[in-house]
Amino acid sequence: MIKTISSKLLKKGMFIHELDCSWMKHPFARNQFIITEQSDIKKILDVGIKSLKIDTSKGIGIGTSKTQSAEQQPTKNNPLPHQPSRKKTRKDARKIKDHAELAISNIMADVKLGKQVEMGQVTPVVDKMAESVLENHNTLLGLSRIRNMDTYTFEHSVNIGVLMMSFTKSRGMSQKIIHEVGIGGLLHDIGKTLTPPEILNKAGKLTDDEFIIMRRHVVDSREILLKTPGIxxxxxxxxxxxxxxxxxxxxxxxxxxxxxxxIGQMSAIVDVYDALTADRCYHKGQDPSVVLKRMLSWTGSHFNPALMQEFIQCVGIYPPATLVLLSNNYLAVVIETNQQLLLPRVVCFLNTKTNETIKPKVIDLSKQDIITVSSSEAEQKWNIDPQKYLDII
Ligand SMILES: [Fe+2]
Structure with a gap:
């Protein structure tokens, strides 16, 4: 039965039939879904949705839960809904990324065996990615810097998904498109399942003949996806x-x-950006700000110049999780980008003059006039894992 209820009465297990707002404004990838996390409820309240329709034939109704009465209202000691911390959000995002990598590795294994791509394996993963990107694309973007050389193809695929979703979001494109490019990103290199491993994993330059074989992965990706129902x-x-x-x-x-x-022009930009910033078995990934500078010098030839500018607006000169040296000689990690690309929000933790660590302190550089970013720094130079500092704030 369809029932209209106050969003304050929402609880886990309810099936949302209709949100009382336009599809464009809410942070979910779909209009109809089941509430599985307390954070889903928070998102609904945060966007100001006062009432909505639930379908009690597909989920629980009011008063069905044994643990929570329908009349239960937020109180000081028992606030509803629970506000997820930044740490929890990052943990959730990491889970989403791990699931996505697992999904793409399973799909690639299936395709290797000659099976078709099942959209049912991809859609739920992209739904979760879309929710995270729509809420705050910095969270998943920051995670895209975690690299493991053994799983490059899966990570690269997930990163292209995240970058394409963030890029389309920052260009104001619809949620439908954000979702579609997420799927495209996850599956863009699916044709590599047919590339001989000795060419795919070769350390060093490919010969001309090998490069011809390597290039075939694009045609193979297209052919595999053309056979995928619902693409x-x-x-x-x-x-x-x-x-x-x-x-x-x-x-x-x-x-x-x-x-x-x-979309094709955008995918060329994100593919090169991710490939150059990634650690590979034969070279260390370059610093994002260095990569962006190099890519800017190729605009007009390799990339559409206007789109390249928009991409920099999206990821920032100093993307999330970049290690930076500040003008006050403190070392910091970028938490979030700002409209002012050179002045991100950072967490600083080390005085490089005295070599003293301090209690991590968050500074929004765009909201003060004194400190600026002097340079981005290589993680290996300082032997510091930026993720560690993102986790403690
Ligand atoms: Fe490719």
Missing amino acids: SQNALDVAALHHEKYDGSGYPDGKKGDEISD
Whole structure:
């Protein structure tokens, strides 16, 4: 039965039939879903939804829960809903990323065996990714810097999903598109399942013949996805166009300029950005700010210049989890980017002059006039894991 209830009465296990707001404004990837986390309820309250419709045939109704009465209201000692901490949000995001990597590794194993891609394996993962990106894209973006060389292809796939979702979100595109490019990102290199491992994992430069074989993964990705029921054109574009270049020097089709769709042009940017910032078995990933500078010098040839600027707006000059040296000689880790790209929100923890560690302190550089970022710093130079500092704030 469909019932209209106050959003204050929401609880885990209820099935949302309709949110009383336009689909564009709420932070969920779907209009209808079951509430599985307390944080889902918080999101609904946070966007100001006062009432909504639940379907009691698909989930619990009011007063069904043994642990919570329908009349229960938030009190000082028992606030409803529970406010998730930043630490919990990061933990959740890490879980989402792990699930996504597991899903893509399973899908790739299936495709290797000649099976079809099942959208049912991808959609729930992308739903969760979309929720996280829509809430705060910095959280998943920060995690995209964690690298494990053995699982490069899976991590790269998840990162392309996250970056494409963040990029489309920051360009104000619809949730439908955000979702579609997330799927496209996860599956964009699915054709690599057919690339011989000795070429895929070769340390060092490929020979011309090997490169021809390597390039085939794009055509294979497109063919595999064309056979996937329910795949969208935007998802296909991410897979089919991510190695095309703006000046026509890319592959497989050598398309140029507007012959490459908007989504295709965006996927070329995020693919190079992620590949250059990643640690590989044969080289250390470069610092994001260095990569962005290099990529800027290739705009007009490799990338659409306007889109490149928008991408920098999206990830920031100093993306989340970057280690930076501040003008007051403190070392800090970027927590979030700001509108002012050179002045992110950071947590500082080490006085490099005295070599003394301090209690981690959060500073929003855009909200003060004294301290600026002097440089981004290599993690290995300081032997510091930025994630550690993101976890303690
Ligand atoms: Fe690729």
